[in-house]
Amino acid sequence: MMLHVPVMLQEVLEALRPWEEQVCVVDGTLGAAGHARAILANCPRCRLVGIDQDPSALDEARLNLAPYGDRVTLIPGNFRDLSTLLPRYEIKVCSAFLFDLGVSSMQIDREERGFSFHGEGPLDMRMDSGTLSRGVTAADIVNSWELGDLIGLFRRYGEDPFAVPIARAIVMHRERYGPLMTTESLVALIRRTLPAPAQRKAGTHPARRIFQALRIAVNDEMEALRETLESLPSFCGDPSTVVFITYHSLEDRLVKQHMKTWAAEGKGLLVTKKPLVPREEEIRENKRSRSAKLRVFRFGPVPTREERRAARRKEGRSGGLPSA
Structure with a gap:
């Protein structure tokens, strides 16, 4: 147990x-x-x-x-x-x-569920693992939503002050290099996007708000x-x-x-x-x-x-x- x-x-x-x-x-x-x-x-x-x-x-x-x-x-x-x-x-x-x-x-400790910004797992975040309803995954959102929709999501459900630059970085990445499919790749992108002083002052993990927003959207919480x-x-x-x-x-x-x-x-x-x-x-x-x-x-x-x-x-x- x-x-x-x-x-x-x-x-x-x-x-x-x-x-x-x-x-x-x-x-x-x-x-x-x-x-x-x-x-x-x-x-x-x-x-x-x-x-x-x-x-x-x-x-x-x-x-x-x-x-x-x-x-x-x-x-x-x-x-x-x-x-x-x-x-x-x-x-x-x-x-x-x-x-x-x-x-x-x-759920957090099992990296294969994709909830944690510590370690590597698929960008999933479905609470029901897809057993009750197929549902979208976090990867679906990150790799298919338009820029404006991502900005709105990160602002509304993540209340993230850096919603705009993070959303832009996601869209730019998928256009140049292909989709983001893992938690580790998304965290790395967020770390590269945010100014170092902002990350030091945040007091929490720089990806926390974005992961929260994605999880809320995936599960319609x-x-x-x-x-x-x-x-x-x-x-x-x-x-x-x-x-x-x-x-x-x-x-x-x-x-x-x-x-x-x-x-x-x-x-x-x-x-x-x-x-x-x-x-x-x-x-x-x-x-x-x-x-x-x-x-x-x-x-x-x-x-x-x-x-x-x-x-x-x-x-x-x-x-x-x-x-x-």
Whole structure:
């Protein structure tokens, strides 16, 4: 089994209190099941429904969750399809949902998946490895999109200040030397394109933003997240808790906007006015957690001011999540 470190595990578990009231929790981004395993261990009545589009992740999760037997239901698919996947398994209402939107360690560490800008692999980046849908690869985008489209992609999904020169360098390279087919060749091109002072000041890998933009586009991540947020309320009961862990501002902004809308419509309580971030100790132990932000929304009757004060006092004693 591969080593998997679930991000902000303590905060996720606190968000799901009281544990004895969790009866059906959907982990929409199951991965290697680090969060799912802890939820099953702490929530004695819980049925865990795990969704993932990566077949290798489901295989890993199946091994990790084997001790919990029929308390676990694994579903191959994309969380954007909740409205069709859950009814297929006769799931109508869930007590909690968890979405950890980061790329899993098993995907990053396997160079043949093409997610990592460290090492060499094909420019692929498909979360489902092409098993659920053929889809475009990162190589398809890099080698076929027009200059303006590449610039727009790198600006919109990568928020990269060097979107223009990088896009131009890509187009020039493929016209002169042929297509870019590997992660290593794309990283080398980006390094050659960016001024050395800019690379030193960046503080992160110079290819990080471009790889992020390509991955989002390949997997249609923003639209998938939007569809998920729109379908969630129909599966939430009274009460139901929704937890999102995001890793870049585009995701976090979309989650924040929907949670604020739900609160304004009186559908429930925005538990986290500001996102929770990993503790310094966690960041030291797992550097991939450093950009994580966690937000929580609880569907159901909105508690009174006095009830919220009482909850804050209780959470203060137990070290739980801050309340809105």
